[in-house]
Amino acid sequence: MNRLFPVFLKLETLDVLLVGGGNVGLEKLTALLQNSPDTAVTVVAPLIRDEVRQLAGQHPRVRLVERAFEFRDLDHTDLVILATDNPALHATIKTETRQRRILTNVADTPHLCDLYLGSIVQKGDLKIAISTNGKSPTLAKRLREFFSEIIPDNIQEILDNLVVIRERIKGDFQAKVKQLNDLTEGLVKEAPSKDS
Numbered sequence: 001m002n003r004l005f006p007v008f009l010k011l012e013t014l015d016v017l018l019v020g021g022g023n024v025g026l027e028k029l030t031a032l033l034q035n036s037p038d039t040a041v042t043v044v045a046p047l048i049r050d051e052v053r054q055l056a057g058q059h060p061r062v063r064l065v066e067r068a069f070e071f072r073d074l075d076h077t078d079l080v081i082l083a084t085d086n087p088a089l090h091a092t093i094k095t096e097t098r099q100r101r102i103l104t105n106v107a108d109t110p111h112l113c114d115l116y117l118g119s120i121v122q123k124g125d126l127k128i129a130i131s132t133n134g135k136s137p138t139l140a141k142r143l144r145e146f147f148s149e150i151i152p153d154n155i156q157e158i159l160d161n162l163v164v165i166r167e168r169i170k171g172d173f174q175a176k177v178k179q180l181n182d183l184t185e186g187l188v189k190e191a192p193s194k195d196s
């Protein structure tokens, strides 16, 4: 059983610290900004890759701090992602964030993580987060590709229509729930095959 509890964070209301600006840092920053482009992210690292700089250039709330991590970087931080090439530093920072009760993801180090990043399917307002319980991020990535392919492109249209219908339906809560369930029943029923 996978005991992780999934949530959808309003990341744009939080202050995120990313320690490390190399390949792994770039991957994590990309994941954050693809989902929540206006997030305030402070990237701290002595060496920052050009791709990270480019990304920061496109996102005004990303701040680059070109020096080694200092404990004061944890002040006024809600969420920390560690992505340096220094595992001993990760362990030291994690001890401090634990004490300060700041949730922390340590890239590629499940036993130090309070949370894992998921593989994310995005189609307009629809978002599906996938976890393999840390067993195979590659399978999570393949499943993302699979779901992106099979979810119809008009899903946003369906959602937009449902918003209108949802606002229009009168009556008590139970009646509203029933109507919405009846309306959407066909969406999950298999389409009849040609010879049936």
Ligand SMILES: C[C@@]1(CC(=O)O)c2cc3[nH]c(cc4nc(cc5[nH]c(cc(n2)[C@H]1CCC(=O)O)[C@@](C)(CC(=O)O)[C@@H]5CCC(=O)O)C(CC(=O)O)=C4CCC(=O)O)c(CCC(=O)O)c3CC(=O)O
Pocket (backbone or CB within 6 Å): 027, 028, 031, 105, 106, 107, 108, 109, 110, 113, 115, 116, 117, 118, 119, 120, 130, 131, 132, 133, 134, 135, 136, 137, 138, 140, 141, 144
């Ligand atoms: C536990 C977790 C913690 C965390 O990092 O958050 C973790 C851990 C580790 N990742 C490792 C490696 C790789 N990670 C990826 C990719 C992704 N990894 C992501 C999440 C997670 N990775 C969390 C669990 C998620 C879950 O439950 O499934 C994704 C989903 C989200 C994201 O990072 O944004 C993103 C895909 C996004 C997408 O494309 O959809 C690839 C594939 C690739 O890049 O093509 C590889 C190389 C192939 C391989 O090794 O499988 C290693 C070994 C490192 C080493 O060998 O040193 C560890 C450590 C270990 O397993 O012990």
Ligand SMILES: NC(=O)C1=CN([C@@H]2O[C@H](COP(=O)(O)OP(=O)(O)OC[C@H]3O[C@@H](n4cnc5c(N)ncnc54)[C@H](O)[C@@H]3O)[C@@H](O)[C@H]2O)C=CC1
Pocket (backbone or CB within 6 Å): 019, 020, 021, 022, 023, 024, 025, 044, 045, 046, 047, 048, 049, 067, 068, 069, 083, 084, 085, 086, 089, 108
């Ligand atoms: N590149 C990849 O896809 C993978 C990398 N790894 C491992 O992950 C680790 C990181 O890899 P990369 O991102 O490729 O390394 P990298 O060398 O590209 O980046 C390391 C980053 O950490 C920063 N850093 C180092 N000391 C710091 C400090 N004291 N404070 C703040 N920042 C500091 C550097 O300035 C740099 O920005 C390595 O140990 C690597 O072996 C594991 C699996 C895949």
